[in-house]
Amino acid sequence: MTTLSEPQRKQPSDDNDSRLRVVLMLEIQDGAQQRFLDVYEQLRHQVASVPGHVSDQLCQSINDPRQWLITSEWRDQETFLEWVDSPAHREMVKPMHGCVSDNFRSLRYAVLRETSAAGSTGTRAPMEVPPGLPRTEPAAGQAGPPKADPGPDGVVRHALTFTVKPGSEPEVARILSGYASPKAEVDEHTRLRRTSLFLHGNRVVRAVEVEGSLGDALRHVAMQPEVRAVEEALNPHLEEARQLGDPQSARAFFAKAALPARHQAIASAPCSGRLHRHAVLYPVRPGCGPAVAELLATYDNLATADPTGPVAASTVFHRDDVVVRLVDLRVPAEADPVAALGVAGEREAAALGALLDLGPHGDLRTVAGLSALLAARAMSPLTDRSAQES
Numbered sequence: 001m002t003t004l005s006e007p008q009r010k011q012p013s014d015d016n017d018s019r020l021r022v023v024l025m026l027e028i029q030d031g032a033q034q035r036f037l038d039v040y041e042q043l044r045h046q047v048a049s050v051p052g053h054v055s056d057q058l059c060q061s062i063n064d065p066r067q068w069l070i071t072s073e074w075r076d077q078e079t080f081l082e083w084v085d086s087p088a089h090r091e092m093v094k095p096m097h098g099c100v101s102d103n104f105r106s107l108r109y110a111v112l113r114e115t116s117a118a119g120s121t122g123t124r125a126p127m128e129v130p131p132g133l134p135r136t137e138p139a140a141g142q143a144g145p146p147k148a149d150p151g152p153d154g155v156v157r158h159a160l161t162f163t164v165k166p167g168s169e170p171e172v173a174r175i176l177s178g179y180a181s182p183k184a185e186v187d188e189h190t191r192l193r194r195t196s197l198f199l200h201g202n203r204v205v206r207a208v209e210v211e212g213s214l215g216d217a218l219r220h221v222a223m224q225p226e227v228r229a230v231e232e233a234l235n236p237h238l239e240e241a242r243q244l245g246d247p248q249s250a251r252a253f254f255a256k257a258a259l260p261a262r263h264q265a266i267a268s269a270p271c272s273g274r275l276h277r278h279a280v281l282y283p284v285r286p287g288c289g290p291a292v293a294e295l296l297a298t299y300d301n302l303a304t305a306d307p308t309g310p311v312a313a314s315t316v317f318h319r320d321d322v323v324v325r326l327v328d329l330r331v332p333a334e335a336d337p338v339a340a341l342g343v344a345g346e347r348e349a350a351a352l353g354a355l356l357d358l359g360p361h362g363d364l365r366t367v368a369g370l371s372a373l374l375a376a377r378a379m380s381p382l383t384d385r386s387a388q389e390s
Helices: 033-048 077-084 087-092 169-177 214-223 225-237 247-257 289-304 337-341 346-355 367-377
Strands: 020-027 053-060 067-074 105-110 113-116 119-123 156-163 191-200 203-211 258-266 276-281 311-319 322-329 380-386
Touching: 020 077, 033 053, 033 087, 067 077, 077 087, 077 105, 087 247, 156 214, 156 247, 156 311, 156 322, 169 191, 169 225, 169 380, 191 214, 191 276, 203 214, 203 276, 203 311, 203 322, 214 225, 247 258, 258 289, 276 337, 276 367, 276 380, 289 311, 289 322, 289 346, 322 337, 337 367
Parallel strands: none
Antiparallel strands: 020 067, 020 105, 053 067, 113 119, 156 203, 156 258, 191 203, 191 380, 258 311, 276 322, 311 322
């Protein structure tokens, strides 16, 4: 949930304007309006000090006093997203959760044109959306997963990651390997395409592919009895406790567990043979997560451009210093560690190696170094279910 502060004077926009407008639609619980205003009064001054914040407004519906609107303006989307995804933000807005119902919606817009009493103060070209791609705005009441953009094939990809208690890995693997698949059809617009689960050490990664609304799909899955049973069985083994039945706890879990798809690449040539799904959890040095994700994305753009190459599709998931690359290969990973790891060329290998903790003898410029990293950081597949199997 986003909170805002008192308005500040805006500067006129220009052709390079990159401002972001955030609109938060809220429904305040009966009897909680004064408490909401008290909490907001405290929080708006805190948010005013956040770098990148420009202004905000708090509005109440003249037709339904339970309906409220908070709009805010930010210097650019990067500074807003950095703040809204931070632990500091999650901690800051906790007091507001007890006042607001789950029926809220957060929308984000780029500022394109602005008109004041003096006339137009700026203009900006709209962003183009490729035809046929579904919009994936968060739905009302969505409790956690962020807005996710579809890939080149129109499929939305997202992942969740969490850690389990050391020593519980065999039992966790058993639980996640044996659950029954939920129904693939969510509604006429949304369908589950595929779910893949991996484990490395005590870290679990669950990757999903969805046609349509990611939020609707995840809520649909969470309500299925077979999935609820699995989540209940997992709870005693988690390093950080969660209560998915409690909206506030669920929001906190999904916010912390989210591992967004930062880059997706898909070969234009269809693959008629079997594909090998493979995932790597990279040993990222502190603070180097964004650079690692960018290097992997550069490789994947080139690799999927070759219709005869080993890489059929790839998704780079990244949050902070957790970077996971999920790749569909035309050959087994061990047969082509370069494609499996996403690195080619001596200069690129050296650059990636400098961002990873490879140990004193690690060297991605050698076959031995590549094979050693693949063996050490390949994630163990637990479940891979496509819609046809559901």
